[in-house]
Amino acid sequence: MSLAGKVAIVTGSGRGLGLAYAQELARQGASVVINDVDEATAAEAVASITDAGGQATAVVAPVGPSETAKQLVDAAFDAYGRLDILVTNAGVLRDTVLWKMSDDDFDTVINVHLRGTFTCVREAAIxxxxxxxxxxxxxxxxxxxxxxNFGQTNYAAAKAGIVGMVRTWALELKKAGITANAVIPVAATAMTATVPYFHAAVEADAKGEPMPEFFRSGLGFGTAADVAPLIAYLASEEAAGISGQAIGVGGDRLQLWSHPEPVESLFHEGGWDAEALIAEAGPVIAANLQSVGEKSPPLPEELQPPQA
Structure with missing residues (x-):
């Protein structure tokens, strides 16, 4: 797999998963536009690529506004003369339960994740x-x-919306030879570092040690470096026939997520009234309730977080 001669933009790539994506794209030969809201962080990210012999430049700006999207795409053309790959990774969290979530909590997450993905993809597609x-x-x-996930109304809405947009873009951009896919990473991040359940995995990663097999194989939970190769693969010519898909990766596991499909289809002549819903539809709905939320197995005793 080679991305030599290709040019990529990775939003939110100053650190964490985004930085791992940018570094892997550069390792495969792409020139990369780094993006972060902090100038020093962006500069360090650029240096990590150029010091390894790659090419990178930076745009310091918050994702969300159309102006930032244009700035990013202009930077790719100004520095390298073209644009081949866009990875929309930038995001923020404002976690709290529904009844405590403020308008600002909701709007901030939607603006960066959902609107930011839309504005950047629109500009790149043009x-x-x-x-x-x-x-x-x-x-x-x-x-x-x-x-x-409990406490993430805003984040769940944004991320579900992104996958919905990807399916639409796969249809709209097919004729132009542009693929659109979603990656669902499961990895140690600043967010998972605060969750006691992942303490042993995050601690091992921070020390540069292998994560316990319980996390890598059992949960499909790994490092940022485990996710990055999938990004590079989807950016390559080898993945030219893959579009409109949601693909999960973490640790030793790769997951192909299905598109929503009807579980059952019922028909009632003349339409459904209350009586028919109760008598006919109710039992079928009750027998086919779909699960919500991620289900995590109990931690083995040796992986339990230290008690406060």
Whole structure:
């Protein structure tokens, strides 16, 4: 697999998962536009690529506004003359339960994740279509968007919306040779570092030690480096026939997420009234309730977090 001659933008790539994506794309030969809201962080990310012999430049700006999207795409063309790959990774968290979530908590997360993905993909698609050589759109989802998670109304809405947009873009951009896919990472991040359940895995990662097999194989939970190769693969010519998909990766596990499909279809002549719903539909609905949320097995005793 080679990305030599390709140019990529990775939003939110100053650190964490985004940085791992950018570094892997560069390792495979792509020139990369780094993005972060902190100038020093962005500069360090650029240096980590250029010091290894790659090419990178930075745009310091918050994702969300159309102006930032244009700035990112312009930077790719100004520095490298083209754009082939966009990875929309930038995001923020404002976790709290529904009845405590403020308008600002909701709007901030939606603006960065959902609107930011939309504005960046729109700008990239315009320029890729003008360029006329196809392209790769890779948007970062989350298990929360696929399954839901307590305390993450805003984040779940944004990540589910991103996957919905990806399916639509796969249809709209097909004729231009531009693929659109979602990646669902499960990895040690600043967010998982605060969750006691993942303490042993996050601690091992911080020490540069292998994560326990319980996490890597049992949960499909790993490091940022475990996710990055999938990003590079979807950006490559080898993945030209893959579009509109949601693909999960973490630790030793790769998951292909299904698209929503009807579980059952019922018909009632003349339409459904209350009596028919109670008598006919109710029992079928009750027998086919779909699960919500991620189900995690109990931690083995040796992996329990230290008690406060």
């Amino acid at each position: 320029r890729m279509r003008e360029q006329g050589e196809g392209g790769r759109i890779i948007c970062i989802g989350s298990p929360t968007g696929q399954r839901g």
